[in-house]
Amino acid sequence: xxxxxxxxxxxxxxxxxxxxxxxxxxxxxxxxxxxxxxxxxxxxxxxxxxxxxxxxxxxxxxxxxxxxxxxxxxxxxxxxxxxxxxxxxxxxxxxxxxxxxxxxxxxxxxxxxxxxxxxxxxxxxxxxxxxxxxxxxxxxxxxxxxxxxxxxxxxxxxxxxxxxxxxxxxxxxxxxxxxxxxxxxxxxxxxxxxxxxxxxxxxxxxxxxxxxxxxxxxxxxxxxxxxxxxxxxxxxxxxxxxxxxxxxxxxxxxxxxxxxxxxxxxxxxxxxxxxxxxxxxxxxxxxxxxxxxxxxxxxxxxxxxxxxxxxxxxxxxxxxxxxxxxxxxxxxxxxxxxxxxxxxxxxxxxxxxxxxxxxxxxxxxxxxxxxxxxxxxxxxxxxxxxxxxxxxxxxxxxxxxxxxxxxxxxxxxxxxxxxxxxxxxxxxxxxxxxxxxxxxxxxxxxxxxxxxxxxxxxxxxxxxxxxxxxxxxxxxxxxxxxxxxxxxxxxxxxxxxxxxxxxxxxxxxxxxxxxxxxxxxxxxxxxxxxxxxxxxxxxxxxxxxxxxxxxxxxxxxxxx
Numbered sequence: 209x210x211x212x213x214x215x216x217x218x219x220x221x222x223x224x225x226x227x228x229x230x231x232x233x234x235x236x237x238x239x240x241x242x243x244x245x246x247x248x249x250x251x252x253x254x255x256x257x258x259x260x261x262x263x264x265x266x267x268x269x270x271x272x273x274x275x276x277x278x279x280x281x282x283x284x285x286x287x288x289x290x291x292x293x294x295x296x297x298x299x300x301x302x303x304x305x306x307x308x309x310x311x312x313x314x315x316x317x318x319x320x321x322x323x324x325x326x327x328x329x330x331x332x333x334x335x336x337x338x339x340x341x342x343x344x345x346x347x348x349x350x351x352x353x354x355x356x357x358x359x360x361x362x363x364x365x366x367x368x369x370x371x372x373x374x375x376x377x378x379x380x381x382x383x384x385x386x387x388x389x390x391x392x393x394x395x396x397x398x399x400x401x402x403x404x405x406x407x408x409x410x411x412x413x414x415x416x417x418x419x420x421x422x423x424x425x426x427x428x429x430x431x432x433x434x435x436x437x438x439x440x441x442x443x444x445x446x447x448x449x450x451x452x453x454x455x456x457x458x459x460x461x462x463x464x465x466x467x468x469x470x471x472x473x474x475x476x477x478x479x480x481x482x483x484x485x486x487x488x489x490x491x492x493x494x495x496x497x498x499x500x501x502x503x504x505x506x507x508x509x510x511x512x513x514x515x516x517x518x519x520x521x522x523x524x525x526x527x528x529x530x531x532x533x534x535x536x537x538x539x540x541x542x543x544x545x546x547x548x549x550x551x552x553x554x555x556x557x558x559x560x561x562x563x564x565x566x567x568x569x570x571x572x573x574x575x576x577x578x579x580x581x582x583x584x585x586x587x588x589x590x591x592x593x594x595x596x597x598x599x600x601x602x603x604x605x606x607x608x609x610x611x612x613x614x615x616x617x618x619x620x621x622x623x624x625x626x627x628x629x630x631x632x633x634x635x636x637x638x639x640x641x642x643x644x645x646x647x648x649x650x651x652x653x654x655x656x657x658x659x660x661x662x663x664x665x666x667x668x669x670x671x672x673x674x675x676x677x678x679x680x681x682x683x684x685x686x687x688x689x690x691x692x693x694x695x696x697x698x699x700x701x702x703x704x705x706x707x708x709x710x711x712x713x714x715x716x717x718x719x720x721x722x723x724x725x726x727x728x729x730x731x732x733x734x735x736x737x738x739x740x741x742x743x744x745x746x747x748x749x750x751x752x753x754x755x756x757x758x759x760x761x762x763x764x765x766x767x768x
Contacts, residue, residue: 260594260624266508275590278628279597280604281564284738287474289621290512294472297507297515306507308495315510318491319430319480322453322517327483329490330466330513334444334477336503337382337463338410338490341440341479342368343499345407346385349488357499358386358491365407370424374412375714378442383501391713395423399431406435408460412442414564419457429458438485442466444477446562448520452480452702453562455467461485469564472516475507529567535617535625536569542629546636548574554614565618570602571632572612579640582612589613589637596628647680651702654682654725657749662734664742673706673746682706684720697721704730747766 234603259265260274267274281288290298312329315583319328346365347354353363360366366380372391385403387407392398398409409432411417417425425441431441438460443452447469454462459480479486490496494504518719540551550572556565580588586600600608604654617625660671672687673695682697686708697706706721716737721744723732728748733741 209364216587225721241330259357273595276594276596276624276628278615278617278624279599280566280616281468281617281619283474285597288469288471288619290467291471291516291519293515293519294512297471298512301511308507309490311510312490315514316483316486318514319478319517320483321513322450322521323480325455325462325480327481327486329493330505330510331463331477331478331479331487331489331493332503332505333467333475334442334463334465335378335381335498336493337477337479337489338378338440338442339503340493340500341463341485342382342385342387342408343492344485344488345438346387347488347492349484349491351491351498352496353528354492358384360386365405367403367405368408368410369401369406370410371398371416371428372713373414373416373423374442375414376442377414377715378411378444379714394409394657395427395431398423398428402431402435402437406437408438408440410440410461413444413446413454417441425454425457425459438482443562445564447564448478448517449562450521455481466516469541470513470516472513476505476513476619476621478513478517492689531622532567532617535620536567536615536623539569539571539615539629539632543571543636546573546578546633548577549636550746552602558602565604566616568604568614568616568618570612571609572602572610572613573636575643577610577617578636579643580635581643582610585632585635589631593629594627596631621643634643647698648701650677650699652725652727653677654699654704654730657751658730658744658746658748661745662742662744665740670690671744688719693719699725702726704732744768 260276262268263273272723275285278287279285288658305327315330316327319330329337329340331340343354343357344364346357346360348365356363365385367390368387369390369392370379372393375391376387379389388405390401390406392401397701402563405413409428411425412426415421416423419426421427429439439458441454441459441462443454443462444465445468446464448464452462459481461479464470464480465477466472466476467477470478472478479489485523492498493500494502536553540553541549543549551574552570553567554570555567556563572582581600583600586598589596589598599606599614599616600612600616601608602612604616615628615632620628654675655677656675656692658673658675661675662669664672669689671689674685674686674687675682675695676684677699680698680700682695682699682704684695686693686706688710691710691712693708693710694707695708696702699705702724704721704723704725706719708719710719717739718735718737720735721730721732722735723730723744728750730744732744734744
């Protein structure tokens with residue numbers, strides 16, 4: 209039996225493609241956003257490494273080891289680097305007070321002037337922007353309706369239509385208003401779903417919403433506009449164009465992440481489009497006492513966001529690209545000549561050409577020659593000082609068939625390419641024992657039904673495992689509180705590793721059980737991706753013998 213190419217340890221960061229994060233959100237269209245190093249208008253800024261290397265770095269004084277970002281810009285590792293213009297504007301705005309409604313009006317007009325949109329609002333992140341717009345279309349700016357949210361009883365507009373392919377983890381922000389999400393899979397279904405309760409149509413960026421697709425933005429607008437139904441387009445992981453391309457395509461409102469490619473404050477979003485709806489959206493947000501009071505944006509951040517948009521419009525993007533390629537060149541030269549190592553510059557592309565992507569170098573090698581896998585390499589880079597975030601695999605870590613790592617320079621600061629290249633070289637050239645391919649025989653059979661006690665950070669739950677075993681390999685079912693999912697895994701000696709995945713529309717919770725088995729008891733931890741870890745104890749249900757046929761209960765609700 210051959211060992212599967214998986215790590216026994218769990219990575220601390222979402223830095224290695226399929227490796228596992230240590231906290232907070234890692235998110236699909238929003239979280240995969242990338243950004244550039246800070247630049248002054250027209251020319252690159254040379255950033256020294258003194259702060260990163262300093263033992264008195266502010267992160268280290270708080271017990272945190274900082275990371276060199278060769279992975280891309282993700283919220284889980286701090287988002288983007290603010291441009292100097294942004295920090296300057298925030299500092300200037302902090303020196304005075306102002307009436308916040310007047311600030312919003314001034315900011316809205318400035319964003320309109322800069323972008324060519326009718327109006328603009330700065331939100332507390334892109335997801336918060338989705339929430340504000342939903343509150344706006346439900347209430348129409350009527351404060352009596354607004355303060356009732358999320359109780360929508362008696363309100364006229366309570367439904368949001370969304371193509372099923374646009375469902376994602378961020379539409380929680382829309383659902384938080386209390387609306388009913390109406391999923392559709394074709395233009396015919398969309399037209400039939402429209403009724404007097406329809407508040408808006410929500411669409412997320414991607415190839416399936418682009419021009420020419422059956423449910424493209426243009427096709428949806430053609431149906432929605434004659435019926436006066438607003439269309440909200442979620443372009444969180446896209447670059448900003450002037451004027452915003454999706455408004456030109458017919459969207460009523462377009463929402464962006466403000467702290468990604470634009471390099472504004474990481475906690476900001478940018479909402480552009482129809483002035484009437486955005487005025488109602490502002491009324492739903494702080495400083496007002498409506499349903500989105502929790503989405504507060506500081507006045508400093510609002511001015512910083514305007515500065516970021518202006519800088520994005522004026523910077524020399526060719527100079528940025530030139531510096532990115534200089535990082536790649538340095539890394540390629542450093543690793544060239546290592547036995548079996550190959551390098552390839554990869555430029556990710558999308559149909560729209562608007563996603564926040566950058567050139568990267570894919571470094572691959574023969575694992576049997578260097579005795580290390582790409583995932584192990586990424587894990588070692590992430591865990592040991594200086595900590596470096598990379599993707600495992602090829603093409604932004606999205607090709608698991610490539611044994612290697614992908615180094616994305618878009619989030620790097622000048623000089624960090626030297627540290628990254630040196631460490632990659634050191635790991636690749638280190639002497640190691642050959643990779644063990646034979647698995648140790650299982651110490652016992654896990655076959656049967658297991659009652660699982662799970663201890664989360666502040667609660668407990670009862671789960672069930674239904675296990676069938678074929679040598680080292682496991683299959684079966686995992687019953688959580690509300691659903692049943694397929695279970696797969698392995699046992700080597702008394703070491704277990706079991707995995708399942710709870711998949712709902714737009715959401716995903718992974719479960720990775722690791723631990724030991726002794727007789728009729730298993731103990732260990734459950735890693736849940738962005739939701740960190742829980743402890744578990746499992747006891748075999750002796751009413752079902754280990755040789756009895758196991759089945760997953762059909763009465764339990766299935767994850768969808």
